[in-house]
Structures are given as structure tokens and as C-alpha cells.
Amino acid sequence: MSRTYLRPTAFVDTxxxxxxxxxxxxxxxxxxxxxxxxxxxxxKRTARIVPIDRFEPTASEAAIHARITSPxxxxxxxxxxxRLDQPQVMGILNMTPDSFSDGGKHNADPAKAxxxxxxxxxxxxxxxxxxxxxTRPGAPAVWEGDEVGRTQPVIQRLSxxxxxVSIDTRKASVMEAALSAGASMVNDVxxxxxxxxxxxxxxxxxxxxVLMHSPDAAKSLHDGPVQADPLIETYDWLEARIxxxxxxxxxxxxxxxxxxxxxGKSVAANLAIIxxxxxxxxxxxxxxxxxxxxxxxxxxxxxxxxxxxxxGSVAVVLEGAxxxxxxxxxxxxxxxxxxxRIWRGLRDQALS
Numbered sequence: 292m293s294r295t296y297l298r299p300t301a302f303v304d305t306x307x308x309x310x311x312x313x314x315x316x317x318x319x320x321x322x323x324x325x326x327x328x329x330x331x332x333x334x335k336r337t338a339r340i341v342p343i344d345r346f347e348p349t350a351s352e353a354a355i356h357a358r359i360t361s362p363x364x365x366x367x368x369x370x371x372x373x374r375l376d377q378p379q380v381m382g383i384l385n386m387t388p389d390s391f392s393d394g395g396k397h398n399a400d401p402a403k404a405x406x407x408x409x410x411x412x413x414x415x416x417x418x419x420x421x422x423x424x425x426t427r428p429g430a431p432a433v434w435e436g437d438e439v440g441r442t443q444p445v446i447q448r449l450s451x452x453x454x455x456v457s458i459d460t461r462k463a464s465v466m467e468a469a470l471s472a473g474a475s476m477v478n479d480v481x482x483x484x485x486x487x488x489x490x491x492x493x494x495x496x497x498x499x500x501v502l503m504h505s506p507d508a509a510k511s512l513h514d515g516p517v518q519a520d521p522l523i524e525t526y527d528w529l530e531a532r533i534x535x536x537x538x539x540x541x542x543x544x545x546x547x548x549x550x551x552x553x554x555g556k557s558v559a560a561n562l563a564i565i566x567x568x569x570x571x572x573x574x575x576x577x578x579x580x581x582x583x584x585x586x587x588x589x590x591x592x593x594x595x596x597x598x599x600x601x602x603g604s605v606a607v608v609l610e611g612a613x614x615x616x617x618x619x620x621x622x623x624x625x626x627x628x629x630x631x632r633i634w635r636g637l638r639d640q641a642l643s
Contacts (some may be wrong), residue, residue, distance in 0.1 A: 293332035296523065298353045300340065300572040301325035302613065304641035312344045316615040317572050318362025319376045320638045328352075329523070329570075336520065340433075341507040362616060364544055365447075366499050368455035368475040373417045375577050377635065378612045381418040381457065381620040382411035383583065386441040388423045396579050405448035412454045415628030418476065420620060421445055421469070422459030424620045426480050426512055426554075439468040457501075463488035470498065471544030475555040478579075480505065480512060480554065482532045494540035501579055502536065504528050505554035512554050519558035522567040523549050530574055547577045547618065553585040561587045565607060569614040581620035605630045 299316055301324040306313045313322045316622045324345060348356055363375040373379055386404060387417035408419040424433040438460060449456045450473025457476035458469035463486045466477050475498055482502035483490040493500050504525050506515025518524045531546050537543050548571060550564050561582070571578050582588070588603035589595045595603070601623050608619045608627050612634050621627045 293330055295349070295352060295355075295361060296329040296331075296526065296570060297352060297573055298327040299323040299359060299572060299615070300323075300327050300328065300569065301342075303385070303587075304638070307642075312342070314343050314356075314360050316569070317359065317375075317617070319579075319615055319617070320642070321613070321615045322633075323569075329522065334560055336523070337355045355573045359572045361575065363413040363577045366476070368418065368499070369450065369473065370453065371417075371455040371475075373455060374615040378608075378631055379417040379618050380415060380631065381420050381579070381581075381618050381626055382408065382414075382416035382624045383620060383622050384408045384411070384421045384445065385425070386421060386423045386445055386552060401444035401448060404445045405452070406447045406470045408445065408454060408456075409452050412449075412452075414625040415632075416624045418457050419449055419617070420457040420459050420478055421449070422478075423465065424460065433461045434462045438462060438465045443468050444452060445471045446474050450474070461485035461489070463492045466492055470496065475499075477501065478549075479503065480549075480551070484532075488539075490536065490539050490642045493536070493545075497545070499545050500536075500541065501549050501590060502529065502532050502597075503549035503554070503579075503581075504532075504551035507555065515555050518556070518560055521556060521563045522570060525564055526570055526574070526608055529571070533576065535572060543576070547579050548574055549581060549620075552580065552582040553587065558590045561585075565610060568611060568616060572615060577617040578611075578615070579618040579620055581618045582607040582608070582611075583621040583623065601626060609634060 303313055303322050303324050306322045313324045315322055325340050325342045327338055328341055365375055366373040411419055421442050423438035446456050456474040457478045458466055458474040460466055461479055461481045478501040480503045505512045533546055552561050566637050583604045584597050584600040590599040592603055611619055613618045
């Protein structure tokens with residue numbers, strides 16, 4: 292039995308003068324002129340590059356091609372509409388005492404935290420992602436009541452101020468409390484597999500939901516088998532999870548996917564996934580990339596501490612944008628927004 296995957300590659304600045312030689316990526320600002328066609332057969336992986344004007348797809352390849360090139364619908368987040376034809380920034384607001392990056396910074400003061408979130412929005416973050424439980428390796432579990440107590444007052448303030456808010460949680464009761472407080476999106480690092488009630492809650496609602504990959508999503512997030520082929524195995528896992536969530540009654544148009552950088556993955560695995568991000572467009576859902584300040588950045592920069600990983604974080608964001616990622620989840624909002632504005636200016640100049 293064999294299986295084929297399509298990874299858009301050979302990106303070009305503009306489609307002008309290249310009729311029939313390029314395709315548009317997910318209805319966005321990026322255009323590609325070739326596919327890397329990856330085939331798995333009898334345990335063997337082969338790949339070849341095929342230019343778009345020589346691409347003669349099989350029926351299954353044509354279906355993947357349609358998902359890769361179809362526009363991603365904008366997100367309706369409360370009163371805000373977030374377009375996905377260009378990369379958008381999601382600002383991280385941790386209401387935790389022990390998150391790996393900014394734990395304890397403002398978790399005891401909801402008003403101060405909300406003000407920081409408003410500053411992120413003013414700096415250009417389209418979405419503020421509020422979390423009340425650390426997901427770093429070895430972090431203790433948090434009682435859902437405490438998680439609600441940490442996040443709900445901040446969400447109420449942010450929502451009242453007009454910000455688009457996402458709740459970063461694995462627990463259905465926390466999701467429900469956040470949505471009632473004004474959140475309009477759910478970001479679940481367990482892909483709705485940790486809490487048996489979370490999927491049922493999402494089937495009753497209409498908000499967008501992020502499904503993130505980790506090798507053992509239902510339990511520890513950071514354990515699980517070592518991936519022999521991180522890019523393909525992550526793709527397959529997300530595809531199966533999307534199908535399960537859709538079968539349960541969640542509209543596919545509401546699903547956003549996250550390959551889970553840093554969750555149960557080695558430095559080499561993280562890099563393989565980032566290098567191959569464009570493959571995930573074949574799932575037909577918007578892509579969220581969260582690599583801000585993560586350990587692999589330190590590993591590649593003389594073990595730089597968390598606070599000194601801005602340059603590496605921005606580098607990963609720009610690589611994600613280059614491959615058509617729609618949502619970039621970051622701690623450093625002003626710097627990331629500035630970098631993406633320059634990236635956008637280069638694209639606009641090329642397209643004009």
C-alpha cells in the first residue's frame with residue numbers, strides 16, 4: 292500500500308508573467324511553482340520535485356491540491372473578523388506562576404494582565420491567547436477551578452475592551468467559563484482529547500478551535516514514542532484527529548491545526564517540521580505555529596536563556612510566513628508585528 296503527500300515548494304514573489312506555472316497557496320499572498328511529491332510505499336519514503344505546469348494529479352492528489360489552494364475563511368471572533376489571507380499574530384498572555392517564559396509575571400493582577408493584553412492588541416496582535424495552566428515539561432496539573440479563577444477575570448476585561456480572545460486550555464469547564472466571559476476561540480494543546488467533555492462542548496458551539504499535535508496528547512503532552520519521520524507522522528496524526536473531530540459534529544471550517552513545536556519532539560524533529568510546514572496546507576485548515584522562545588532556539592544559539600531568544604523566535608515566524616502559516620503565536624508582539632510588516636511590504640512590492 293502506498294500513500295502520497297504534496298508539499299508546496301519553489302515559492303515565487305509574484306504570479307505575474309507566470310500563467311499556468313504557479314499556484315496560489317491557501318488563497319493568501321504566497322505563490323509556489325512546484326510540488327515536492329512524497330510517496331510512502333512498503334516502508335520506503337521517496338520524493339521528487341514536479342513543476343506546477345507538469346503536475347498531472349491522480350484523483351487523490353487533485354483533492355489534496357484543491358485543499359492546498361483553496362482560500363481559508365476569515366475567523367469571526369466576537370465583533371472582530373480576522374482575515375487569513377495574510378499572517379496574523381496571536382499574543383501569549385500567561386496567567387500562570389510557572390510557565391517557562393513569563394510565568395508569575397502578572398498572574399496575580401487581572402487588571403494589569405488585561406492592560407498588557409490590550410497593549411498587545413494595540414501593537415498589532417489580532418488575537419490574545421489567555422492561559423491558566425503551564426504546559427512546560429514537568430509542570431504540575433492545575434485544578435480547573437483555579438484555572439478559571441486565573442483566566443476568567445482577564446478575559447472579561449479584554450473582551451469588554453474589544454479584543455479578540457482565545458482560551459488556552461485542555462479542560463471543558465475552563466473552555467465554557469472562558470466562552471461565557473467573552474472568549475471567542477479555543478486553543479487546546481490536547482486536540483480535544485484530554486477532557487472527554489471538551490469535544491462535546493465544541494460540537495454544541497460555533498467558535499474556532501485549535502487542534503495541536505503532541506505524541507501523547509491525552510496524557511502528558513511531552514512523552515510518547517520517538518518519531519521516525521516527524522513531518523509525515525505529525526501530518527498523519529493531525530489528519531486523523533481532524534477526521535475524528537469532524538465525525539463528532541464539529542464543522543471542519545472551524546478547525547485550525549498546530550504541529551506542536553516543542554511538544555515531545557527533539558531539536559531535529561522540530562526543525563524537520565518547520566522546514567516542511569507547507570505540507571500541512573494539504574489538510575485544508577489554517578495553520579497556527581507556536582515556537583516563540585522555545586528550547587530548540589536556545590539549543591541552536593549557545594543555550595541562550597528564554598529571555599534572550601527574540602531573534603530566533605522572529606526567524607521562525609518569518610519562515611512560517613514564507614510557507615503560508617496563517618497564525619503566529621508569540622510572546623514578543625511588537626517586534627513580531629514589525630518583522631511581519633516588513634515581510635508584507637516586500638510581498639506587496641513584488642505583487643505590484
